[in-house]
Amino acid sequence: MMIQINKTKCNKCRRCEKACPFDAVSFSDYPEFNESCVLCGACEKICPTKAISIKRTSGKDTSESSGILVFAETKQDMILDISFELLTKANELSEKLDEKVMAVVLVSENTDVSILAEYGASKIYVFADTDFKKYNSEAYAKVISDLVKEINPSIFLIGATHIGRELAPRISSRLKTGLTADCTCLDINENGLLMQTRPAFGGNIMATIYTPNSRPQMATVRQKVIKKKKNPKNPEIIFKQSNYENKDIKIIKETIFSKTTDITDAEVIVAGGRGMGKKQGFDLLEKLADTLGARVGASRAAVESGWVDYPMQVGLSGKTVRPKIYIACGISGAVQHISGMENSDYIIAINIDENAPIFKIADLGIVGDVYEVLPRLISKLKSKV
Ligand SMILES: Cc1cc2nc3c(=O)[nH]c(=O)nc-3n(C[C@H](O)[C@H](O)[C@H](O)COP(=O)(O)OP(=O)(O)OC[C@H]3O[C@@H](n4cnc5c(N)ncnc54)[C@H](O)[C@@H]3O)c2cc1C
Ligand code: SF4
Ligand code: SF4
Structure with missing residues (x-):
């Protein structure tokens, strides 16, 4: 690919210089393009006289x-x-x-x-x-x-x-x-x-x-x-046959970090949202997760509140998950959250608001306060273990 200027067409308006986001155009008599040019095409687009042309050639057939x-x-x-x-x-x-x-x-x-x-x-x-x-x-x-x-x-x-x-x-x-x-x-x-x-x-x-x-x-x-x-x-x-011989990189030591925050391959996820109310609310979710052998996820609202770390976020701008069971606690069910978990096999939602959208996709809905429902659920599960 290359960029060219047709001097007979150029009226020296200097729009190309202003339009270039990479400071790649300098002006003496006519525009000149330096090595910072990434061929983005912004100058070609803005030129009123079509004096700039970028030749795009495919590297291969x-x-x-x-x-x-x-x-x-x-x-x-x-x-x-x-x-x-x-x-x-x-x-x-x-x-x-x-x-x-x-x-x-x-x-x-x-x-x-x-x-x-x-x-x-x-x-x-x-x-x-x-x-x-x-x-x-x-x-x-x-x-x-x-x-x-x-x-x-x-x-x-x-x-x-x-x-x-x-x-x-x-x-x-x-x-x-x-x-x-x-x-x-x-x-x-x-x-x-x-x-x-x-x-x-x-x-x-x-x-x-x-x-x-x-x-x-x-x-x-x-x-x-x-x-x-x-x-x-x-x-x-x-x-x-492997043709790799020049082993520039050698693995000297391997340290395996805890996988507890990697939710993508979890079979059961207990996720908390803004409805958990505070950072400590996630201790309750951890307890439930421990009882079920699950991992803890979160909505973006919980992540943005600083209660949990970003790797735990489920949704459009977080992780996409497909566990066997997804338990949404105090999560309203915004479309951006749902897009990351709607393919879970079985969805359980706990929400104080019976009209919360999460209930539309839940297989089992519990209308109630997480601080009443979760402790009872945990003690019930523990009594069965
Ligand atoms: C571009 C973009 C990308 C986004 N990406 C994501 C994403 O990846 N993941 C994501 O989650 N969001 C994402 N969002 C944000 C999303 O739109 C919602 O704002 C967010 O999901 C809301 O989180 P929430 O359900 O925890 O909070 P809220 O919507 O505030 O819901 C809290 C819920 O808790 C319930 N509640 C309150 N108290 C209790 C209680 N004591 N017991 C039980 N229930 C209670 C309430 O009834 C309510 O339904 C994105 C938004 C945008 C614009
Ligand atoms: S193609 Fe893009 S980077 Fe190159 S000179 Fe034009 S505006 Fe600048
Ligand atoms: S925008 Fe076009 S006409 Fe204007 S100076 Fe650049 S090349 Fe010349």
Whole structure:
């Protein structure tokens, strides 16, 4: 891509200089563009005489790319649920594109990866090496980027997990392609392009982003926004040789932090809202959670009140969860909260206001004060243990 000025058209109005958000335009006789230019196009748009042109060339012939590749994330050689969720979505997209669904997985030798085929991977690329049992950003990025260059998929999906969020930008920059992080919705438009939708500006708008000029179209996808569904295939399993030798990064020590605040894979969540009234109210929720083997979540109102930390927030600008049981305590049921938990299997709501919107989606509603209902519930549960 390059930016050019047509001096015969330029009337020296200097609008381009003012419009540039990157201080990339300087003026001597005519505008000149310096190395800060990121080719955002703002000056091209504002120029009244159409004197500026940006030539956009695709890095690759996009028509050559084919197939949807999914990064199958593992932990200690166990394939994580997010991989099945992504494969489910990849299969949905592949029906519209008529392209193959593939998976890439990095594991220790002799790990069985055939479960990926149960969720619709018809080609599975396996890199087997003892070193891959633990995540190593440098090794994973190198090995996967090289594979993507070789097989040239049109779409590449990665989970928006801690690892995925770190790995995806490393790969996209190596491949010189775009990346949309933290998508909540994916679809294919009428031109066969991947529509990558994610909340933007703190969740105030949903932005749909395209990658028209480079391949693969890369996206990380939030956990639990897709319901995993089996779609068995007869897979071709291809064992690849790892070409990673230059081990710049070595894991010296691994410290595992407490997982108590990670609510995304919790089977039972006890969540508190503004109706808990105070920070200490969450001690009661912790007690209930301990009794049930649950984790504690919260509404944004509770997080913004400083009662709990942001990683516990459920909703549009927090986490999306899909537990077996979700107990909403003193949460009104605003649409932004519901969008993060409505796919829970069974929803119990405790609210003092019988007209609270949360009751519309609850399977079981208890109208009452949390400070009366919760202690009784805890003692009842404890008496049964
Ligand atoms: C762009 C954007 C993004 C957002 N993202 C999120 C998000 O990710 N997650 C999120 O949660 N919100 C989000 N919000 C905020 C959302 O709109 C609501 O403001 C928020 O969910 C309200 O939280 P709440 O239900 O705890 O509080 P409230 O709406 O104030 O509800 C408190 C409830 O507690 C009940 N109550 C009060 N006292 C008691 C009692 N003693 N016992 C029982 N019940 C009681 C009340 O009847 C009431 O229903 C977002 C908003 C915007 C604009
Ligand atoms: S394309 Fe964008 S960054 Fe480049 S000179 Fe124009 S306004 Fe500035
Ligand atoms: S906005 Fe267009 S016409 Fe005005 S100075 Fe810049 S290039 Fe020239």
